[in-house]
Amino acid sequence: MEIIHIAAECYPVAKAGGLGDVAGALPKYQNELGHVAKVVMPMYRTKFLYDNQWELVHEGGQALGSHWFHYSVIKEKTNKLGFDLYLVDINGLLDREKIYGYDDDNERFVAFQIAVCDWLSRWQHKPDVIHCHDHHTGLIPFMCKYTYAFRYQLANVPTVFTVHNGEYQGWMGWDKYYLIPAYDSWNWGMLDWDNTINPLASAVKCAWKVTTVSPSYMHELRESAAGLQNLFEYEKGKSYGILNGIDTQVWDPQTDNFIAKNYNTELVAKGKQKNKAELCGQFGLDPDKPLITFIGRLVGEKAADLLPDAISQSIYQHHGKANFLVLGSGDQQLEGQLDHMKSQFHGYFNSYIGYNESLSHLMYAGSDFLLMPSRVEPCGLNQMYALRYGTVPMVRSVGGLKDTIRDFGDWQGFGIRFDQATVGDITYSVGRAIDLYANKPDLYQWMRGHMMNIDHSWDASAQQYIDLYASLKTEA
Numbered sequence: 001m002e003i004i005h006i007a008a009e010c011y012p013v014a015k016a017g018g019l020g021d022v023a024g025a026l027p028k029y030q031n032e033l034g035h036v037a038k039v040v041m042p043m044y045r046t047k048f049l050y051d052n053q054w055e056l057v058h059e060g061g062q063a064l065g066s067h068w069f070h071y072s073v074i075k076e077k078t079n080k081l082g083f084d085l086y087l088v089d090i091n092g093l094l095d096r097e098k099i100y101g102y103d104d105d106n107e108r109f110v111a112f113q114i115a116v117c118d119w120l121s122r123w124q125h126k127p128d129v130i131h132c133h134d135h136h137t138g139l140i141p142f143m144c145k146y147t148y149a150f151r152y153q154l155a156n157v158p159t160v161f162t163v164h165n166g167e168y169q170g171w172m173g174w175d176k177y178y179l180i181p182a183y184d185s186w187n188w189g190m191l192d193w194d195n196t197i198n199p200l201a202s203a204v205k206c207a208w209k210v211t212t213v214s215p216s217y218m219h220e221l222r223e224s225a226a227g228l229q230n231l232f233e234y235e236k237g238k239s240y241g242i243l244n245g246i247d248t249q250v251w252d253p254q255t256d257n258f259i260a261k262n263y264n265t266e267l268v269a270k271g272k273q274k275n276k277a278e279l280c281g282q283f284g285l286d287p288d289k290p291l292i293t294f295i296g297r298l299v300g301e302k303a304a305d306l307l308p309d310a311i312s313q314s315i316y317q318h319h320g321k322a323n324f325l326v327l328g329s330g331d332q333q334l335e336g337q338l339d340h341m342k343s344q345f346h347g348y349f350n351s352y353i354g355y356n357e358s359l360s361h362l363m364y365a366g367s368d369f370l371l372m373p374s375r376v377e378p379c380g381l382n383q384m385y386a387l388r389y390g391t392v393p394m395v396r397s398v399g400g401l402k403d404t405i406r407d408f409g410d411w412q413g414f415g416i417r418f419d420q421a422t423v424g425d426i427t428y429s430v431g432r433a434i435d436l437y438a439n440k441p442d443l444y445q446w447m448r449g450h451m452m453n454i455d456h457s458w459d460a461s462a463q464q465y466i467d468l469y470a471s472l473k474t475e476a
Contacts, residue, residue, distance in 0.1 A: 001469060002127040003030060003037040006116055008109065008136035009099060010041050013048045013085070016099050017297065018244070018381050019134055019164045022213070025247040026465065028082035029458035033466060036084075042094040042112050043074065043087035053077040057086070062118045062149075064111045065178040069093070071115040088115050106172050109136045110179045117143045121153035129469045131160045132207065135170030138199030139180065141206035142190055147181040158472035160465075161207035163200070163217075165378055166225045166232075167301060170199035194227060201228055204235050208472055211465075213379035214400030215241030242465060243403055244379040245458030246388065251364075253389050253452075258361035265452045268390045269445065272365060279366035283350035285323040290437040292322055292394070292430065293367040295360050295382055298330030298338075303373040303396070303421040308337045310373070310426040315348050317427055321434050325367070326351040327359055364389040369433045375421045377401050384456040387414070390448040392436070394429050396421050404456070408436065408443065414451045 005027050009020035027037035043049065058073040069090055076085040089095065093108045102108065117140060120130070132140050141161060144154035172179075174197060177188075193201035204210050212218040218241030221232040232239065253271065254264050260278035263271020273287075280287040298304040311324045326338055326349075338351040352359060364370070370386040372395045379400035383393040387404075394416040395401040405415035416432055418425040436444050 001035045001129070001466065003027070003035060003129045003131055003469065004120065004127045005037060005039045005131045005133065006113075006137045006140060007039065007041055007133040008112075010039050010081075010085070012081075013041065013087075014044045014046050014099050017165075018213075018379065021247070021381055022162075022164065022244055023133060024081065025245065025250075025458050026462060028247070029245070029462035030466065031083050033462055035466060038084040038086065039081075040073075040086045040088060040116055042099075042108075043089035044099060045095055045097050049087070052080060054087070058119050058122070060115070060118050060122070062111075062114045063181070064107065064114065069111060069115075071111075071118075073115075073119055088112055088119070090115060106170070106176060107179065109170070110139065113137060113139050113143065114181060116140065117147075117150045117154065120157075121150045126153070126157050129158050129160055129472065130154075131162065131465075132203060133162050134164045135168060135200040135203070137161075138170060138201075138203035139191075140203075141208075142183075142202045143181060145206055146183040146187045146190065148183065149181045158209075158469070159207045160209045160211065160468065160472070161203040162211045162213065163204075163221070163378070164213055165376075166200065166212075166221050166228065167376060169201065169226060169228070172197040172199075193231070198228075201231055204228070204231055208238070209468055210235060210239040211468070212239070212241050213244045214403045215243065216402045217241060217378040217399040220399060240468060242461055242468070243400060244381060244384075245461040246381055246384045246456050248388070248457045251361075251385050251388050253365055256361055256365070258358040259365040260362065261365075263365075263390075265390075265449045268448050268452060272368075272390055272448075275362060275366035276368070277366075279325070279362055280323070283325055283352075284347060285325065285350060286347065289320075290322045290368045290434055291366065292324050292369040292371055292433060293363050293391075294324075294326045294328065294371045295363055296328050296372070298328045298334045300331075301374065301376045303375050304328065304330065305334060306373060306421065306423055306426060308334070308341060310423045310430075311349055312341070312345065313423060313427045314430040315345055318431055318434055320348050321438070322430060323347075324349045325363065327354075327356060327363060329354050364391055367391045368437060369394050369416070371426070371429075372396065372401060373418075373421050373426050374398060374401065380404070383415075387451040387454055387456065390452045392416060392433070392444075392447060392451070394418075394426075394433060396425075408447060412450070414447045414454075 011024035
């Protein structure tokens with residue numbers, strides 16, 4: 001089976017969040033199952049682009065409204081990522097360093113999708129499945145089905161759309177309707193939601209199947225989806241929740257080159273102690289106290305705005321019996337607050353503002369607890385990385401966090417769960433963590449060994465996607 005994954009991110013080429021991790025891992029595991037999975041993404045000007053070898057495989061041109069653009073498609077020569085990687089370049093639109101955050105993002109990603117559809121429509125053979133990821137590729141199912149330029153070649157190719165985060169939908173005013181290739185005007189409703197062109201809503205309507213990145217998130221979207229909950233309820237018959245996996249070759253404490261000391265389940269205590277000493281040494285923290293960390297975007301969705309109060313109250317209420325370390329970037333005011341807290345809570349708290357892949361690996365290896373108080377968490381990969389490294393996840397019971405973490409108060413539990421994204425719930429959970437660390441050493445050691453043996457690899461999830469694709473062949 002040949003699967004074309006289309007995404008705005010793919011690790012290690014360009015990554016802003018979990019979407020990049022999925023696009024960089026799922027195709028590799030599908031190939032290992034005996035299929036041919038490929039990834040198509042924009043050609044950002046990243047380090048990966050300049051460090052690797054490429055060959056030109058296609059050139060073409062298409063219209064973006066009244067503007068004619070030229071595009072080219074290049075392929076990475078060595079199969080370095082375990083799958084064929086294609087980059088689409090459009091001068092003036094995709095030739096940027098950053099993935100997102102430009103005033104013309106709508107034009108950039110619409111042009112990217114048009115170029116991808118144009119290229120695929122010219123293939124001598126057709127792929128078995130076109131798998132689109134998040135709103136940046138959400139117009140492709142519509143273009144395949146309804147636009148004059150592509151429907152004759154692509155309408156019968158099954159499309160799957162995965163919602164990685166339903167909060168971001170790619171809205172465009174109808175004043176930009178001219179960007180989309182011509183189609184029968186009576187199909188305008190397949191683009192519209194609440195009098196706006198909504199790429200995510202369009203994909204949910206037009207794709208043959210819709211998936212989300214955890215079963216619980218699929219249910220949550222029917223109740224709260226930034227205005228699309230009725231649509232998800234209506235389309236539930238073709239929708240499935242498939243839990244993301246993690247790339248256990250990249251995230252492996254036995255072979256990880258980013259950490260100070262490699263370890264396995266038998267050496268977890270010594271290995272984590274060594275990594276913790278290295279981490280605490282770098283950030284001026286006491287390695288004899290439990291270390292609680294936060295790794296992620298400093299945004300409201302992750303409840304990062306609660307961190308300053310939750311950390312300061314935890315230090316006061318629990319008499320400084322735990323240390324805290326934050327890695328992330330996002331809201332500038334929040335970054336400033338965390339920076340200011342370094343001197344206020346010197347020796348108890350520290351932070352690194354920015355993105356640092358190597359530091360994140362060391363933090364998973366050297367932390368005792370990982371805090372994830374998210375308001376929204378479609379799947380969450382950080383908690384699975386933490387499990388892999390023997391770090392106890394402290395999570396809010398939402399989305400994929402609820403599907404992957406069982407509270408240690410329950411039978412064979414191995415994490416700490418709380419119900420509300422509030423300072424009070426976080427502070428209470430910190431108290432439970434301190435008590436577990438200080439007063440229940442046997443249980444704590446069992447939890448660390450147990451969680452490292454939980455299989456969250458992509459193997460099972462990749463097969464679930466293959467089974468879903470296979471069901472589409474009967475519909476094609």
